[in-house]
Each structure stands twice: as C-alpha cells, then as structure tokens.
Amino acid sequence: MTAAVSDLHSVALDDGRVITCTTAQDTMVWPSLSAGSPYDAGLAGLAAGDVVIDVGAHIGLTALSFTDRVPGLRVLAFEPARRTYACLADNVARLMPDVTAFNVALGAEPGVAELTFLPNHTMMATIAADDADDERNMAAVLTNFGVDESTRDDFWRGFRDGAERYPVEVRTLGDVLDEQGIAEVALLKIDVERAELPVLRGVRPEQWARIRCVVAEVHAVDGNLDAVVALLTAAGFTPEVFQEDVFAGASVHIVSARRAES
Structure with missing residues (x-):
C-alpha cells in the first residue's frame, strides 16, 4: 500500500520548487548534488535523449539534478519503499516530465524481498539490512561532522524509532532493459545500501555492452566492494574507487566505472 500524498510534507528548494518528502531531512542532500x-x-x-537508470531513487532529487543539468535526459527511477515512492511519484508528476518512476527493487533474480525502512532515516531503506554497518557508518558521519556527545545521544535514541519491515517486489535490470526497449544506458546510478552487487548481477552478460557508465555507492562489507569492482572489470569497464570525506572511516565508497573503449 502506497502512502497518500496528503500524509507527506512539502519543502521548498532554494530555487522555489516545492518537493514532496517524508520529512524535511529528505532534502538535505540537495546542495551536494549541484557541486562536487x-x-x-x-x-x-550526456545529451538530450540519453537514458539514465536511477536505482535507489529515493524522493527523486538525484533524478531532478540530472535533468536540470542535462535537459531532455530520459530517466528510469526505481524506489521500493512505500512512503518514499509516494514522494518520488508526486515529484516526478509535477517536476520531471522525462522521468518514469517504478515502485520496485532491482536485484539478481525476480521475486520478493523484505525491505527495512527507518522513518527517521529514509535514505537508509534497504533489502540488505545490516544494523552493525548502519551504526558504524552513522558514527563515522557524526564524527566527521564534529557532532557533540549530547547531540549524538539524542540521535541514537531516535535512530530506529518506528522501523518498518515489509515485502517488496524485486525485478532484474536485465528484464527492465528489455521490457522498456532500452538500446543503450548512458549512466547506471546505484545507491541501495549494500544491495548493489545483486543489482549488477541482474544484468545479463550480453547486455553489458549496452551500458556506457556505472556510478555506484558501494559498502565495503563481506567482500562486496571487491566483488563489484571485479564484476565491472570483467564486463569491460575501468572502475575507479574513492571515498567522500563525509564517509571517512565508514564502509561507504563510490565506484565510478566507464567502458574501456569509451
């Protein structure tokens, strides 16, 4: 059951556009999408008409920044969390005519998976729950932002309040590419909290030649980062791995990979 827009909130961006969100915290990432x-x-x-796949689209701010910077991009945005998808769908309908939203997760095989949703931290929704990794990463972020002990205590007290777990549909990216008639993907963006490797495994071997570039947030847990780099290398990409300053000391890395011939 998808949340009703009347149950959600509205926040104005600095340019005056109104974003539907679950809480104002959802829009805090916006400034970082426009610079660096x-x-x-x-x-x-990228140019008008190119296709971008946004896996883990959240409320649509990344898709909005992409279409702002490259008008005419066609974006397919995937978000399985009910409340977050309701925001995404509303934002797409009002602000992003070239974006199509899908209320599903992407994985290695089609089926159903359990999604963990934290109402106070909606960007951490995932079908690959790992409480220890979440806490380690958030502790590093708090340290990197210089958050004092009193504020940290308040943060942790409400961290998992209202946590929800429910089943969501899972599809493969390979099936989506075929069903949507996508001949070429200019950019595959992935941000799915430890479920990135299954997303990539959902692309069939013969389909990799149709993907020009991958940028994925990858958590270095259980060999995940090495496996992602190895998969992309074998598929003909040249991956580069880096870590943003805010995640120093955390498991979160960025893998940016472009096809070797491009």
Whole structure:
C-alpha cells in the first residue's frame, strides 16, 4: 500500500520548487548534488535523449539534478519503499516530465524481498539490512561532522524509532532493459545500501555492452566492494574507487566505472 500524498510534507528548494518528502531531512542532500557530486563524471558528455537508470531513487532529487543539468535526459527511477515512492511519484508528476518512476527493487533474480525502512532515516531503506554497518557508518558521519556527545545521544535514541519491515517486489535490470526497449544506458546510478552487487548481477552478460557508465555507492562489507569492482572489470569497464570525506572511516565508497573503449 502506497502512502497518500496528503500524509507527506512539502519543502521548498532554494530555487522555489516545492518537493514532496517524508520529512524535511529528505532534502538535505540537495546542495551536494549541484557541486562536487559523485555523479559528475557519469554525467559528463550526456545529451538530450540519453537514458539514465536511477536505482535507489529515493524522493527523486538525484533524478531532478540530472535533468536540470542535462535537459531532455530520459530517466528510469526505481524506489521500493512505500512512503518514499509516494514522494518520488508526486515529484516526478509535477517536476520531471522525462522521468518514469517504478515502485520496485532491482536485484539478481525476480521475486520478493523484505525491505527495512527507518522513518527517521529514509535514505537508509534497504533489502540488505545490516544494523552493525548502519551504526558504524552513522558514527563515522557524526564524527566527521564534529557532532557533540549530547547531540549524538539524542540521535541514537531516535535512530530506529518506528522501523518498518515489509515485502517488496524485486525485478532484474536485465528484464527492465528489455521490457522498456532500452538500446543503450548512458549512466547506471546505484545507491541501495549494500544491495548493489545483486543489482549488477541482474544484468545479463550480453547486455553489458549496452551500458556506457556505472556510478555506484558501494559498502565495503563481506567482500562486496571487491566483488563489484571485479564484476565491472570483467564486463569491460575501468572502475575507479574513492571515498567522500563525509564517509571517512565508514564502509561507504563510490565506484565510478566507464567502458574501456569509451
């Protein structure tokens, strides 16, 4: 059951556009998408008509920034969390005519998975729950922002309040590419909290030649980062791995990979 827009909130961006969100916290990422974004390299050279796949689209701010920077991009945005998808769908309908929203997760095989949703931290929704990794990453972020002990205590007290777990549909990216008639993907963006490797495994071997660039947030847990780099290398990409300052000491890295011939 998808949340009703009347149950959600509205926040005005600095340019006056109104964003539907679950809480005002959802829009805090917006300034970082316009300057020094990890997606800058992936957007380089894109033009109107190019296709971008946004896996883990949240409320649609990344898609909005992509279409702002490259007008005419066609974006397919995937978000399985009910309340977050309601925001995404509303934002797409009002602000992004070239974006199509899908209320599903992407994975290695089609089926159903359990999604963990934290109402106070909606960007951490995932079908690959790992409480220890979440806490380690958030502790690093709090340290990097210089948050004092009193504020940290308040943060942790409400961290998992209202946590929800429910089943969501899972599809493969390979099936989506075929069903949507996508001949070429200019940029595959992935941000799915430890479920990035299954997303990539959902692309069939013969389909990799149709993807020009991948930019993924990858958590270095259980060999995940090495496996992602190895998969992309084998598929003909040249991956580069870096870590944003805010995640120093955390498991979160960015893998940016472009096809070797491009």
